[in-house]
Amino acid sequence: MSEHLSANPLALSELFSAPRDDCGATVAFVGTVRNLHQGEAVDGLHYSAHEPSADAALARICDEARARFDIRELRILHRLGALGIGDAAVLLVCQAPHREAAFEAARWALETLKQQVPIFKQEHYVDGASTWLDGQSLVTSSSPDS
């Protein structure tokens, strides 16, 4: 599909590479589907994406994290399609010389992912209802360089 998007179940082993000799810290994050969202019993989710811009945005987040933080490696994989409770929606692995930067980069990347990547979440509830979750608008009025 794309480098950072997968229609298949995610396994952390896909992102874990051998530890780098110059890194003392590896932080991994797995975001899974919870059985409850704002008090409603969740049955499952469906993630869709505008893949060209979503994949580019995820690649940009990885690059920018490597520039902003003292880390050596940051990888992100986001699941698309239908997910049940407990299924992994997003995986992230970060390697850094020291743990502070690894944790900070991981949190920054996840926060930025939520704000900037064209991925859309439809939540299905146990009572049969479903909702497209609202999120962050990507509208900008003018080009950065205009």
Added chain:
Amino acid sequence: MSEHLSANPLALSELFSAPRDDCGATVAFVGTVRNLHQGEAVDGLHYSAHEPSADAALARICDEARARFDIRELRILHRLGALGIGDAAVLLVCQAPHREAAFEAARWALETLKQQVPIFKQEHYVDGASTWLDGQSLVTSSSPDS
């Protein structure tokens, strides 16, 4: 050996259990041996512990993390013995409903581990020298309840 101490190589799979339905976030940390410490080329490490108090301190950290943060699960495993570059010294896995608490609990537990657990690190350098690293003294003048 003990619940939280292991003389054998650590594998993250020992700590990763199936995601809990009530948790949306799993944070994992792997601390590995770096090839450099304060400018010196490191050849390897040796960790030793006073096992009864070290195991109890690690159990207490896991319990206290569950009380201080909105998390459901926190596990820690620390390696003892001789480690080479890239070998895992400490593993931590934390599950929580939301990612903020999972990250905060993981960082707090690692920081507290360094301060409170009777584990001793001897570093061996490429030039043949070795050093016992200094750390945090556990001396207290009087009992908390005296």
Added chain:
Amino acid sequence: MTVTVEAYGKLIEIIPQPLRLDLPPGRVRDVIAALAEQFPGAAEDWPRVAVARGADILPRDAAIEPGDVLALIPPVGGG
């Protein structure tokens, strides 16, 4: 000129696919204005719908070319 418009996220429930739009040469904001007129049911949403061309999210003042394939990107929320 003619552009093709692809809907994403919740907009797939409002905008029939594929959608061809005929409109005078213009900018992203003109495409959004044309869609808002054609699909007034999503009126409150249009100011928050971004437009992508390929991997790029276009600002409102970006020029549109004949034949462009434009993706409508409602508010995002991955992770």
Added chain:
Amino acid sequence: MTVTVEAYGKLIEIIPQPLRLDLPPGRVRDVIAALAEQFPGAAEDWPRVAVARGADILPRDAAIEPGDVLALIPPVGGG
């Protein structure tokens, strides 16, 4: 009374094992004082060496019992 003292960390290089100490009834601080006298080479370290009995780190004012097995815990630094 007699207590057994076990060394950990860098103290294994200074204190022969096993070590039996004969001393009058007292507290942890008295054990440390006796060790500081017997092993003056580690003088600057003794104020920072904690004492554990079983899983418990003892405060300086804890009473020592005859037959106690005491672990000497220099500054710690796992992780």
